[in-house]
Amino acid sequence: MSTSEDRMAMEESADKPAATPRYARKKQAIVAAASEILNRDGVKGMTLASVAASVGLITTSVTYYFRKKEDLAVACFLEGIERFDGLITEALREPTAQARLLKLLDLWLALNHRVATGDAHQVPFFNDIRSLEKPQRSVVIEAYMRFFAKVRMLFGDNEFPWLDEHQRTARAYLIMEQIFWTVAWLPRYDLEDYDRIRDRMFDLFVNGLAAPGRQWNPVPLPLDEVLAPVEPQATPRETFLIAATRLINERGYRGASVEKISARLNVTKGSFYHHNEAKDDLVVECFDRSFEVSRRIQRAVTDRPENHWWKLSTIAATLMEYQLSDVGPLLRTSALSAVPLAIRVEMVRKSNRVSDRFASIISDGIASGCIRPVDPFIAAQMLTITLNASAEMKWWAPHATQSATDLYAKPMLMGAFAP
Structure with missing residues (x-):
């Protein structure tokens, strides 16, 4: 103008x-x-x-x-x-x-x-x-x-008279998180595929992934065994990453300034930059730590003799335990939208590796009959964001008596309208 x-x-x-x-x-x-x-x-x-x-x-x-x-x-x-x-x-x-x-x-x-x-x-x-x-x-x-x-x-x-307030809130929250997350993977599809995507997402929301007759009774793996650190005690660096992850989840990538991260850790900005060249380096390390946690839990069931439905539900239950544990949560993938483009591309690539492993488990489960015939890629993306978003449970359902696994993982794996 x-x-x-x-x-x-x-x-x-x-x-x-x-x-x-x-x-x-x-x-x-x-x-x-x-x-x-x-x-x-x-x-x-x-x-x-x-x-x-x-x-x-x-x-x-x-x-x-x-x-x-x-x-x-x-x-x-x-x-x-x-x-x-x-x-x-x-x-x-x-x-x-x-x-x-x-x-x-x-x-x-x-x-x-x-x-x-x-x-x-x-x-x-x-x-x-x-x-x-x-x-x-x-x-x-x-x-x-x-x-x-x-x-x-x-x-x-x-x-659904059996849904209490917390269950209704959790399921509504997961539906919106799934919808929001589509912007990350929709670009992989042609526009003429959108009707098919709608139908496959709807099928997953309604019917979940469990094949008929499969029960919901996952038992999480012991975190101290799956995530056994190299050193017997948590290092100062690990403590630093946990605090930074929590703050970024709370305030977003841009909102978690160096000043706020330093204050949360009770250190000076000078001390922050002594250990980190820049905030971006810290964010990358937080993402890498989260991806490694997911990969370790996935690898823990890879060679187990149980069927793939057991493997998928066990991974979900274990990741839920991690999200609310003293060493959790995972860094929210939503933080990716505001990080610099060069970092974003690399972190999305690493995130997709985690989702692709879920897709492999789902595909094997479909072949063996313990998982319903679904679109493995879309199912894996939806499962990944479900597990990732469960870190927000304390905000959306702070007084819930149900476990995070039942509130968040069960509706994804068994169906959003299932008891």
Whole structure:
């Protein structure tokens, strides 16, 4: 946009700007551009200058719409929540829980189709909400929780009387986590495959992975044996990585600043940089530690004589134990959305190795008849994010009496609508 057009927009904004169509269109264009930049760079990496350049404005013009970049980030998140709210509102018109879920998947994949073809702008990744500071973070979280209350309504009021409040919350949370995570693996597919993806995801949500007759009674492996450290006692470095992982999970990659990590560990910034060249190096080490934990637990059952259903459910139960243990949790894969691109690509590649091993177990189980015929790749991605997301149990179901395995792993492996 030219300087004269900038001036016209400024003059319009001074006279009841919200009522002018021109102002509304330009504001929407800014939010759309900023949402894409948020997904690429995170809240901390987004600048008003980069947003302005992407829509042909000068930076000072953007401040007439949003005074600070945090205000713009809030607008992006609120607009994204509103779009999701529209999807769930439409899905809730369906008569049954299964029909509501199928409709939600259909609407979400249709939106992704429009984004891929350039007919709609990206929805921001909500995981970076946690990098906002108060009061902006509180505003967005309140809006998200109002939306999430509708997600819980997917299960209806009386369709599943055996579901208590915690089970309903956990299953609604897992459905949304699965939907959010699709952005990581959908690019591997052609657009014409989206209907097939919808059907296969729906089948997995409804029927799980267990073949008919398989029971749910997993027993986790002893963590001290599976993850036996080289040294008998936890090293200071291990303690450092545990604390950093927890903080990044709580505040996101960008929100977990060097200052906050240092404060959590009760060390100075100087001490932090004495042990770490940069925060990115620490994040990579946290990811590598998490991937190694997953691989060790997977390897622990590889040569066991039990069937592959036992292996899959045992891995799930053991990883759940780890998530809530003194040495857990895994670093959330959601942190990947805000890390620098070069790191992100490498970490996604390593994450896919973990998922691919799940796919191999699922494929072998299908061949032997103990696991239902499903799409192994999609099932593995859905299982991976289910196990990874269970670290949030203390936030979503802090007073639950059920184990994390029953709250989170069971609905994925046995079906989201199964008792």
